[in-house]
Amino acid sequence: MHPVIPYVIAALLFGIGVYGVLVRRNAVLVLMAVELMLNAVNLVLVTADATVRAYTGQTFALFVIVLAAAEIGVGLALVLQLFRLKGAIVLDDVAVDDVAAVDNPVDNLVDKPVDKS
Amino acid sequence: MTTTDILLCALGAVAIGAALRVVTTRHLVRAGLWLVVALAAMAGCYLVLTAELVAWVQVLIYVGAVVVLLLFATMLTRAPIGPSDELDRARIPAALVGLGAGGGLAAVLIFGYRWTKVELSAPGTAAELGQEIFSGWVLPFEVLSVLLLAALVGAIVVSRSTRGSGHGLREGAKH
Numbered sequence: 001m002h003p004v005i006p007y008v009i010a011a012l013l014f015g016i017g018v019y020g021v022l023v024r025r026n027a028v029l030v031l032m033a034v035e036l037m038l039n040a041v042n043l044v045l046v047t048a049d050a051t052v053r054a055y056t057g058q059t060f061a062l063f064v065i066v067l068a069a070a071e072i073g074v075g076l077a078l079v080l081q082l083f084r085l086k087g088a089i090v091l092d093d094v095a096v097d098d099v100a101a102v103d104n105p106v107d108n109l110v111d112k113p114v115d116k117s
Numbered sequence: 118m119t120t121t122d123i124l125l126c127a128l129g130a131v132a133i134g135a136a137l138r139v140v141t142t143r144h145l146v147r148a149g150l151w152l153v154v155a156l157a158a159m160a161g162c163y164l165v166l167t168a169e170l171v172a173w174v175q176v177l178i179y180v181g182a183v184v185v186l187l188l189f190a191t192m193l194t195r196a197p198i199g200p201s202d203e204l205d206r207a208r209i210p211a212a213l214v215g216l217g218a219g220g221g222l223a224a225v226l227i228f229g230y231r232w233t234k235v236e237l238s239a240p241g242t243a244a245e246l247g248q249e250i251f252s253g254w255v256l257p258f259e260v261l262s263v264l265l266l267a268a269l270v271g272a273i274v275v276s277r278s279t280r281g282s283g284h285g286l287r288e289g290a291k292h
């Protein structure tokens with residue numbers, strides 16, 4: 001096995017992921033491109049593990065997969081919340097200093113006590 | 118070229134082709150389905166590289182869970198059915214950066230490894246990988262479990278539908 005083959009595949013996949021993150025305007029598509037980049041890193045880790053049989057690379061590949069699962073959960077929750085607030089998930093429309101969309105974001109996330117009287 | 122090399126080249130070609138479709142297709146849902154192909158091809162690469170457990174975890178978590186979540190999010194955010202031309206920004210700068218990153222990394226790795234040859238050992242089983250994790254990496258493993266819990270709770274809190282965000286929905290509908 002020539003390790004350069006999977007390494008080059010991983011590098012190209014990472015490049016494709018970078019392109020996807022930069023070019024896509026839809027938040028879900030950006031998340032898909034991020035998954036591609038994470039997988040490229042996993043391929044490098046597994047290949048390194050196969051060249052030096054130590055199982056450390058595979059361990060870290062598993063850790064990266066778990067981190068990706070956590071990332072996708074939180075990321076999609078944020079995307080859905082963005083959709084609720086804006087009605088669209090086009091990233092170009094999200095201004096970094098946009099605070100006018102909600103009066104007070106913290107208040108909106110916390111349930112207000114119900115007045116029973 | 119050994120059988121391993123040929124298999125890796127074929128699976129890598131499938132993965133790269135599918136990944137290209139993910140970032141270039143004009144159909145939102147098809148991007149998710151091409152992602153399945155790319156991730157499955159990567160799982161095949163892991164299998165060829167003797168990382169058996171990682172391959173099956175990849176199939177379970179990525180192909181099984183992550184892609185389903187992404188497709189759910191696509192549907193929940195009222196994705197356009199059919200082709201849409203508004204998915205992409207200017208392509209040239211992004212293509213330059215992507216080519217730079219991918220080509221640069223590939224050049225470094227080719228320069229570093231040349232055409233060296235490595236003998237693959239016997240396929241790694243789950244028992245050996247578990248031994249490694251629970252002998253050397255217990256603390257990161259436990260920290261990861263706490264992180265997963267925190268991420269789950271965070272996701273629930275963020276996506277919870279409250280009266281406040283219902284107000285936001287009505288505001289968003291007016292645009």
